[in-house]
Amino acid sequence: MAIQTINPYTNLPGKEFDELTEEQIESKIISADTAYKSWRDTPVKERCAILAKVAQLLQDKKDKLAKLITEEMGKLISESRDEIDISSAIYKYYADNAESFLQDRQLEVEKGSAYIKYSPIGIILGVEPWNYPFYQVARLAAPNIAAGNVIMIKHASIVPQCAQAIEDIFKEAGAPEGVYTNLFVSGKNISRLADDKRIKGLSLTGSEDAGSSLAEAAGKNLKKSVLELGGNDPFIVLDDADLDHAVKMAFAGRMKNMGQSCTAAKRMIVDEKVADAFTEKLAEKVRNMRVGDPSEEDTEIGPLSSEDAAKKLNKQIQETIEQGAKVLLGGKRMDRAGAFVEPTILTDIKPGMTAYHEELFGPVISIYKVKGEEEAVKLANDSDFGLGGSVYSKDVARAERVAHQIETGMVFINEPTSSSPELPFGGIKRSGYGRELSDLGIHEFVNKKLIRISGKGGSERKTE
Structure with a gap:
């Protein structure tokens, strides 16, 4: 069975890759397991040197890689270049900081001494989505490869060229065979891979259903997992906000x-x-957006990632309208080739409606009117999701007070939820668990081993 690029701007097929056979999958696991046995003992500085080279290669190849992203999932070309920039920054961040993040942590004890030793645990399997094909991988690969783990990635089937390009970059950067492995496999293989004793940790960024399935596999096998799933982020505008901003x-x-x-x-x-x-x-602002080819610099509205994505979003929009919501703008598919959906604004959305409870993954704005802070917080928290959110007010102390009450993993004040290498990324509730990026991200898949030295029978450990 072939894994194939489908350009969402034209819905025409592109390059194909053969799915791996059982024998090929086994060979790659053996290679990763072998690599781990030496990579874990490789000095952190040497591991980080590889990450620094990856960061530089991403910059050197930025235009070529950005075109791949745009071809495979329809991202605007300027945003594709931005994605390569943030991905490069993540690799460089861990190249620069991993050594300090992994230093032993001294503990205060009454007698003797004790410290935490951060040690790698083995092969980490990542299941990654199509929406940020380079950035999502960087969040998992950079900290874990720095920590001494090795990575196997089952990437989204609609971005195979991006998936292959990442593995090629690691090879060009000098990473030993098996340190980073791309797997051209279907989703049905994930449970089998999760069952494999050589794979020690599981990470997924994607849908609730996929996350639930992976968490079940992790639980059955008693393996650590990290999930970053959907979101329905609140954007709270208080009455004293700078409205234009x-x-x-x-x-x-x-x-x-x-x-x-x-x-x-x-x-x-x-x-x-x-x-x-x-x-x-x-x-x-939405009404004046320019629709067109995502590879052209002046385009502001391109296609969704696939025809399936466009159909699903359109179905959710139509259900919400039928349930009584009002359409201020858009509301349907565009009459043109490609996976296009009109930018849409919905109002008068009530509990029980599709848009109220589900994540709408596309250019759909849902607007809710509330009476004051208390009602805003109540509505914001009336969601099964808890990923990010933002609060807008000229009074920062007031905005912070509201932010403290929002049930999400991240809240930004006077700017939308975003990502940066030094900021921890992750959510609560059905948005998943665990954290990526920052120093927290490098400690998710390591053994935090306690070393306790008695105050008797020998000299205490000296600290520098």
């Missing part, structure tokens, strides 16, 4: 990557005192 951030926070981001600003929760003005200004 809030509108600008709402537009950027929702429409980036065609709205195909777990941390996109999906629910605009706006104080009724400013809701009409906010809605009017935001609608004007």
